[in-house]
Amino acid sequence: MCFHVGIPFSPYCSVRSIYITIPTIGLFFTGVPGSMAVTWTTFNKTESKVEYGLLGGRLFEMSAKGGTTLFVDSGEEKRELYIHRVTLTGLKPAATYVYHCGSDEGWSDVFLFTALNDSTSFSPRFALYGDLGNENPQSLARLQKETQLGMYDVILHIGDFAYDMDEDNARIGDEFMRQIQSIAAYVPYMTCPGNHEATYNFSNYRNRFSMPGQTESLWYSWNLGSAHIISISTEVYFYLEFGLDLLFKQYEWLTKDLEEANKPENRAVRPWIITMGHRPMYCSDDDQDDCTKFDSYVSPGLEDLFYRYGVDLELWAHEHTYERLWPVYGDKVYNGSKDQPYVNPKAPVHIITGSAGCRERTDRFNPNPKDWSAFRSTDYGYTRMQLVNATHLYLEQVSDDQYGKVIDSIWVIRSLFYHSI
Known part of the structure; x- marks a missing residue:
């Protein structure tokens, strides 16, 4: 979104033009009920302000101020971007708000969002995917439309943005944030x-996104409805040059987080534990990636921990395909029963959803998958999930190649833990 000095508005303006300000807006849940973080980027330092009000009420009757962080990209030009963050608090659960952001030097367009319901009986709807690029973002238009139709309460983007945000001295990052604004602003x-x-060292990611916690969005957890949702960085296992300590810090944090989530009083309220991380433990793609190997880097570090603490669903991307697994642990299938594999499964259920669309195109599958592979598709697409209640969770895969057709769906049903700690 561009505000020019003295010339008409252009939605695809060059970042070399002269601007007052260029917001690229994103909403992020802070993890605290009744709050929402609004983040945007400008090329010059301005005040950080959000004006907002209830839909149908007086426009912009409330306002909140925040802070600005200077982000200097590490490319040759050392481009300077100002990241603005404002947290809105005291929001009414499930109420819809109209807002804009900026300052007296320039304001964004007007957007709206619905504050998340903080009830444990809330039945949130998600779109989830990874590997969405600036070039060939095949699923983007459908996701934009469905978001604005009100089909989703939350988006989960499971790693790999823009391909790559740092390119062209971070201009690709700017453009990608503009591309997802029609989702992320709602x-x-x-x-x-x-x-x-x-x-x-993940600088574009750490500066452009504002997740809960104090780890620069690398790992965190939050609660929604009857679920405890955990986001991790699988990259700590692969980029040791950025600090071996990150691997141990995440593991220590993750263990404590799972222990807390499994306290009887907490698991009774939020029985579902869902994780998301970029690189899968298992996959049947034909590319020799880490997840195709029995001794992958990710599995030894996480699989025993997730199994021990009763993780129900593990969401992954990285492979440019969709793959649904039978409940699996230690490379073996642990179905709930022969006829109802996802009813009280005896191990976590894995979903790989990395085919949203990017310049690397989709991947190929190994023609001889292992027994744990239940369904596979190389269509471009994304996954929908609804946390229906404390016992029922629904997942379906949308094919963008087939004009939005649902090509796979399952119900995960649990009335008891698949094992005790």
Whole structure:
């Protein structure tokens, strides 16, 4: 979104033009009920302000101020960007708000969002995907439309943004944020880092996104409805040059987080534990990636921990395909029963959804998958999830190649833990 000095508005203006300000807006849930973080980027330092009000009420009757952080890209030009963050508090659960952001030097367009319901009986709807690029973002138009139709409460972007945000001295990052604005300005856009964010020690990712916690969005957890949702960085296992300590810090944090989530009083209220991380433990793609190997880097570090603490669903991307697995642990299938594999499954259920669309195109599958592979598709697309209640969770895969057709769906049903700690 561009505000020019003395010339008409152009939605695809060059960043070399002269601006007052250029917001690229994103909403992020802070993890605290009744709050929402609004983040945007400008090329010059201005005040950080959000004006907002209830839909149908007096426009912009409330306002909130925040802070600005200077982000200097590490490319040759050392471009300077100002990241603005404002947290809105005291929001009424499930109420819809109209807002804009900026300052007296320039304001964004007007957007709206619905504050997340903080009830444990809330039945949130998600769109989830990874590997969405600036070039060939095949699923983007459908996701934009469905978001604005009100089909989703939250977006989960499971790593790999823009391909890559650092390119052209971070101009690709600017353009990508403009591309997803028609999603991220309407619903919370929750993220985790992928391998395509690694340049300059994940600096574009750490600066552009504002997730809960104090780890620069690398790992965090939050609660919604009857679920405890955990986001991790699988990249700590692959980019040791950025600090071996990150691997141990995340593991220590993750263990404590899972222990807390499994306290009887907490698991009774939020029985579902869902994780998301970029690189899968398992996959049947024909590309020799880490997840195709029994001794992958990710599995030894996480699989026993997730199994021990009763993680129900593990969401992954990285592979440019969609793959649904039978409940699996230690490379073996642990179905709930022969006829109802996802009813009280005896191990976590894995979903790989990395085919949203990018310049690397989709991947190929190994023609001889292992027994744990239940369904596979190389269509471009994304996944929908609804946390229906404390016992029922629904997942379906949308094919963008087939004009939005649902090509796969399952119900995960649990009335008891698949094992005790």
